[in-house]
């Protein structure tokens with residue numbers, strides 16, 4: 001869980017995208033956007049990875 005500009009060691013987090021509660025054991029991620037602490041649940045994390053992958057054009061080589 002976020003506390004100030006960091007994370008405590010409770011292992012319980014709230015997703016910053018969909019507000020779902022999740023624990024470290026369920027997956028997801030707690031990281032920093034620059035200095036801003038953010039938490040993403042497993043679903044939003046995989047969605048975000050998909051979005052970044054599309055933005056970067058990864059995996060489109062076979063379309064040539």
Ligand SMILES: [Zn+2]
Pocket residue numbers: 015016017018019020040041042043044045
């Ligand atoms: Zn989420």
